[in-house]
Structure formats: C-alpha cells, structure tokens
Amino acid sequence: MSAGQPIRFHAAHVPPATHDAVAAALASKHLRAGGGFSSKARALVGAHVGHDRVFLTNSCTSALEIAALALDLGPEDEVVVPSFTFCATATAFARMGARIILADTDPATMMVTAETLEARFTSRTRAVVVVHYGGAAAPMTEIRALCERRGVVILEDAAQAYGATQDGRAVGTAGLFAAFSFHETKIISSGHGGALVLNSDDPVLKDRIEELLARGTNYPAFARKEVSHYEWTSVSSSFEMPDLNAALLYGQLRHASEILLKCRAIWAYYEKRLSRLPVDILRPDAATRANGYSFAFLCPDREGARRVLAGSDRRGLGLQSHYKPLHLSRYAGHIDAASCPGASSSWARLVRLPVHMGLRPEDAARICAFLETELG
Structure with missing residues (x-):
C-alpha cells in the first residue's frame, strides 16, 4: 500500500453558498440571534422535520438543557440515559438535579432498545433520552410503545442524525423533543450550534421554550405588544444561536x-x-435510512482494535475510536452507574473511519486496503 498525505478524520466543509450567506450577514450588521438568516435556517430545518416548531440554539447541549428546563425536572425525577453516549446527554439533565439512570446499549448498534430502557424504569422515571448513534436511529417504534405505556417522556438526542429518516419520517420527530447538533464535526454545521425541535402543538410548552430562549423573561410577549414591560419569569441562560452562525448553517443546509x-x-x-x-x-435497521455521518465497526477483541488504531496512526489514515461509556467514567460514582454489559463489551472494540466531504476516493481506498491487510 503506497503512502500518501495524512487523512483527517474530519474536515470542515464550506460550500460556496456559505461565503455569500456570511457576507450578507456581516453586511446586515445583525449578528446576534433572531436575524434574517436565523429565520431562513429555521425554515429549512422546519421543512426537514415537517413543522415550524424549531428553535436554533448555540449547541445541542443547550437544546437538551432547554428541554430539561421546560419539563421542570428535579431531584424526584429519574431520567434514563444510554451509558454509551457523550457526557452532555446526561449533563443537561443532571444540571437540573434530576437523577441520572444509565441504560445498556445493543452492541450491534451502540444504541438503547426498548428492553434495555425498560430494565432501568422505576416508578420515578420521568423521561428517557434516546441517542441516535452514528447517523442511524434507535428502534423508535418499540421505544415509543414502551414509553406511552409507562407514561414516560421521550427526548431524542439526534446530535449525529440530521438528515436521517426512519419509516419515511425525519429522525428526531418521534419524541416530545429532539436536539440536533450543528457542531463543526457534524454532517451539517454552523461551526458551533444546534436546534431544539418541539414535536407538539401545545401552546403553553411553546411559550415556555420561547421564554427560556429569552433568558428567562417574557420578552417574546413584550415584542408582540402583549405586555407593556418584560420581566424575569424563570431561571434560564443564554441559549440562542447568533445570526452569523445561522448564516453558516443556512449555507450548509442549502447543500x-x-x-x-x-x-x-x-x-x-x-x-x-x-x-x-x-x-x-x-448497520442501520431496515426502517432507517442513515445519513452517512459515521462508518464504524467492532473488532473481534480489544487488542485487535488497538492494533488497527495504532497502525492507522503510523500511516496517517485518520481512524478513531470513541468515548468511554458513562458507567465506566470517572464521574460514575456520582450517578446510578449500574452494570451495562453490552456497552462494556463493545466500546473498546469500536473503530470509526473518516467520512466527510473532503475525503477523496483514493483516501477511502487506502483506508480499506490497510484494513484488508490488517484484518483479512
């Protein structure tokens, strides 16, 4: 196998429309949240999910935090979260004082199932956070049936899943809330950003989210001239996406x-x-059309994964592993970190390959040739 230039695991993509959008945003001199590109980007995300209850945020983490605040979660509430996920999935709810309960994941998908979630349900379970890993989707038909039966709210952490569909619907439309990430490393990017999707037409809940986005004030009502002054209404934070980032996002969404x-x-x-x-x-299940964000596999054992990753490093091929499960983390002593055998047996065998717009056919061929030699 011939040597070549180092391959990056991820490379930011800046399509031509992005330059025009950013230039127009700068010329408008409206760089904070709520400008023209915020409206345009929201409309495109809304077209994807099938409704307009879309709120642009400065990160996917912020979107999850807004959902936690909107649900008014507290110490008496349990939130079930996959052990195999980025820590922000749990942190957003732990910050509210909710009790985090970790669920195991299926090694075939690295995602929760109805069975792994139900095993962690108690009478105090208020919500579950379903993480759609690698641009695919968890089995939402079964998970929805379980949660409807048990009266549990579903929140979808769809950070990696923008553009994916399941049963013909956009991934992120099955739960009450969904959170997308538009971080630079994601398939669609605003540099740093996210979106909260509310899959309910409840006007009270929509108003609550708007007040939270207004930093815990009733400024939206003031802007509509429904009140003469705006005031502090609740605890919140600064969650909105600036319009300059929305211009970046709009340029990406057009492509x-x-x-x-x-x-x-x-x-x-x-x-x-x-x-x-x-x-x-x-692999995604038969009902899911994944977005192609990630290609990953499990080696037969940990040593095989270490060998492949070390060989990739030496050759500059850009292969990576991923995060350690939460139940094995340094912080696990602070939460209900029960045994998660599926996640424990699989996470250290995981290998991920570069997938991005800057990847050339010859780069992908080099990676495959290396793996065929190393594992064949």
Whole structure:
C-alpha cells in the first residue's frame, strides 16, 4: 500500500453558498440571534422535520438543557440515559438535579432498545433520552410503545442524525423533543450550534421554550405588544444561536442533499469493501435510512482494535475510536452507574473511519486496503 498525505478524520466543509450567506450577514450588521438568516435556517430545518416548531440554539447541549428546563425536572425525577453516549446527554439533565439512570446499549448498534430502557424504569422515571448513534436511529417504534405505556417522556438526542429518516419520517420527530447538533464535526454545521425541535402543538410548552430562549423573561410577549414591560419569569441562560452562525448553517443546509449524497456514498463504499472482514459493522435497521455521518465497526477483541488504531496512526489514515461509556467514567460514582454489559463489551472494540466531504476516493481506498491487510 503506497503512502500518501495524512487523512483527517474530519474536515470542515464550506460550500460556496456559505461565503455569500456570511457576507450578507456581516453586511446586515445583525449578528446576534433572531436575524434574517436565523429565520431562513429555521425554515429549512422546519421543512426537514415537517413543522415550524424549531428553535436554533448555540449547541445541542443547550437544546437538551432547554428541554430539561421546560419539563421542570428535579431531584424526584429519574431520567434514563444510554451509558454509551457523550457526557452532555446526561449533563443537561443532571444540571437540573434530576437523577441520572444509565441504560445498556445493543452492541450491534451502540444504541438503547426498548428492553434495555425498560430494565432501568422505576416508578420515578420521568423521561428517557434516546441517542441516535452514528447517523442511524434507535428502534423508535418499540421505544415509543414502551414509553406511552409507562407514561414516560421521550427526548431524542439526534446530535449525529440530521438528515436521517426512519419509516419515511425525519429522525428526531418521534419524541416530545429532539436536539440536533450543528457542531463543526457534524454532517451539517454552523461551526458551533444546534436546534431544539418541539414535536407538539401545545401552546403553553411553546411559550415556555420561547421564554427560556429569552433568558428567562417574557420578552417574546413584550415584542408582540402583549405586555407593556418584560420581566424575569424563570431561571434560564443564554441559549440562542447568533445570526452569523445561522448564516453558516443556512449555507450548509442549502447543500444538504449534496452532503448527504456524498457521505452515504462513502459509507456504501466502505461497506462493500469491508463486509467480508471478520468485524461487526454497525448497520442501520431496515426502517432507517442513515445519513452517512459515521462508518464504524467492532473488532473481534480489544487488542485487535488497538492494533488497527495504532497502525492507522503510523500511516496517517485518520481512524478513531470513541468515548468511554458513562458507567465506566470517572464521574460514575456520582450517578446510578449500574452494570451495562453490552456497552462494556463493545466500546473498546469500536473503530470509526473518516467520512466527510473532503475525503477523496483514493483516501477511502487506502483506508480499506490497510484494513484488508490488517484484518483479512
């Protein structure tokens, strides 16, 4: 296998429309939240999810924190969260004082199932956070049936899943809330940003979210001239996406079809080349059309994964692992960190391959040739 330039695991994509949008945002001199590009970007995200109850935020974490505040979660409430996830999934609810309960994940998908969630339910379970890992989707039909039966609120951490669909619907439309990430490392990016989606037409809940976005004031009512002065109404924070970031997001969203097409093509190429290797590829279920954000597999054992990652480092191929499960983290002593055998047996065997707009066909071929030699 011939050497080449180092391959980055991720490279930011800046389509031509982004330059024009940012220039227009700068010329408008409205760089804070609520400008013209905020409206345009919201409309495109709304078109994707099928309604206009979309709120742009400065991060996916902020979107989750708004949901936690809107639900008024507290110390008497338990929130079930996957152990295999980025810590922000849990932190957003722990900051509210809610008790975090960790659920195991299925090694075939690295996501929760109805069975792993139900095993952690108690009479105090108020909500579950379902993480859609790797641009695919958790089995929402079964999870919704469980949560409806038990009276539990579903929040979808769809940080990695923008553009994915399940049963013909946008991923992020099955729960009461969904949070998307538009961080630079995600498939669609505003540099740093996110969105909260409210999948309910409850006007009280919508008003609550708007007040939280107004830093805990009734400024939205003041802007509509419904009150003569605005005032402090609740505890909140600064969660909104600035309009300059919304311009970045708008430029990306206009090219979403092109970005999804290429990332899915890279994913398909990897699967075709690597399907005969002795690894377990993380594949979406039959109902899901993943967005191509991530291609990942599990090596047969930890040593195999370490060997592959070390070889990739030496050759500059950009392969990576991922985070340690929360139940094995340094902070686990502060929460209900029960045994999660599925996550424990799989996380250290995980290998992820570069998927991004800057990846060339010859880069993907080099990566596959290395893996075929190393694992074949």
